[in-house]
Amino acid sequence: MIWSTNKDIRVVAGKSLYDAIDDIPIDGSVFILSSPFFQNSGAIDELTGRLSNVEIKTHIERINNPDITQLKEISNKYSQEEFDWIIGIGGGSIIDAAKVLSVILPEKNENKILKALQNNLVPNISDNIPVVAVPTTSGTGAECTQFATVWDLVNGHKYSLESDSIIPEYVILDPRLTLQLPFDQTLFTGLDALSHATESLWNKKFNPIARATAKEAITLIVSKLPIVLEQSDNLEARTAMQNASFLAGVAICQTKTAIAHAISYPLTYKYKISHGLACSFTIPALYELIQSNNDIDKDSLKYVEMSANFIKGLNLIEYLRTYVQPAEIVEMIDEMNNPQRFSNFAVAVNKEQLKEVLCFSLNLH
Ligand SMILES: [Fe+2]
Structure with a gap:
């Protein structure tokens, strides 16, 4: 087996964004x-005030799931500019957009990378601008992964740009930036990180880096997520969740995600179910399928069990019901079949078993 770290990422933690930038x-x-x-909170003005002797262009836009048209518009708008750094401050979508822009802005209007993605070709990336990722949610792992999701909302496609060139050079983890995160977003992004860690441990591409980072992420999440949900201003617990998100991101850099994420995609696309909720509610049922699997070491299984028990205690079905009736989720079974993601899971799962997993997860018996 050959395994390696993807890239050295320098993480500046334990300081405010404004001190960290120095x-x-x-x-x-x-x-x-x-x-x-x-921008409204004043954070951007304070940051630009700290960046002396540099030229700054600030682009403020609401980005929920970076869309190909939106990314082209931003890159075309700045095609005459030369940038030495990109700083992305926001949730996973903003950071993914910053990562994509880091390789499409140098193309100067050609948009070859996005065209290649749309044609399901591997893009040729020749240049990239270094990225500083400043996550304001704790869960997506976008701050450290080599993937960025790009949506084509007009034609209903989802693409993944994958390249070590888009991994941020620097990450600033300032837990104060996550204090305003509402309860549901704190929960769902935390569950996304938990799903990343769990999906790494039951993954066929499992290796020592994934194992170590995923276990630490699970330990942090099961102990600290309940605290941030009760005390939204608890900085120590918010710090732990930022670390967990980063570590779980490192784990999926190694293994990529597996079946729980495959199940989630059509649910998010069709019913707009929050990603972290959609990719975690099946974890207890999936654990049942692998608990006697001999390819996974006993200690790792213990962590998967910890994750499954934690999720069982959250009664996620009540959150799912706010999006869609559980029976409709089972009807999406054909759309969930993503051979690549399924094949990462430690055991083969057929359609009948997948149906059982869904029914068990949704209390449909
Ligand atoms: Fe995820």
Whole structure:
């Protein structure tokens, strides 16, 4: 087996964003991408005030799932500019958009990378702008992964841009930026990180890096997520959740996700079910399928069990009901068949078993 880290990412933690930025050798011209929320909070002005002797262009836009048209519009708008750094401040969608822009802005209007994605070809990436990722949610792992999701909302397609070139150079983990996260988003993004860690442990591409980071992420999430849900301003627990998100992201860099994510995609696409909820509610049922699997070491299974028990205690079905009736989820079974993701799971799962997993998860017997 050959395994390696993807890239050295420098993480600046334990400082405010404004102090942390001084630790990064930013110079030249900087492109800042963020959302209206952080502009309105004054965070962007405070940050630009700290960046002296650099040229700054700030782009503020609400980005929920980066769309190909939206990304083209942003890159075309700035096609005459040269940037030395991109700083993305926001949730997973903003960071994914910053990562994609880091390789499409240097193309200067050609959009070859996005065209290749749309034609299901591997894009040829020749240049990239270094990215500083500043996550304001704790869960997607976008701050450290080599993937970025790009949607074609007009034609109903979802693409994944995958390249080590889009991995951020620097990550700033400032837990204060997550304090305003509402209860549901705190829960669902935390569950996304838990799903990443769990999907790494029951993964056929499992290796020592994935094992170590996933276990630590699960330990942090099961102990600290309940605390942040009760005390939204608990900085110590918010810090732990940021670390967990990062570590779970490192784990999926190694293995990629598996069956629980395959199940989630059509549910998010069709019913707009929050990603973290859609990719975690089946974990207890999936654990039943692998608990006697000898390819997974006993200690890792213990962590998967910990994750499954934690999710069982959350009564996620009540959250799912706010999006769709459980029986309709079972009808989506054909759309869930994603051979690549299924084949990452430790055991083969046929349609009948998948139906059982869904019925068990949704209390449909
Ligand atoms: Fe995920």
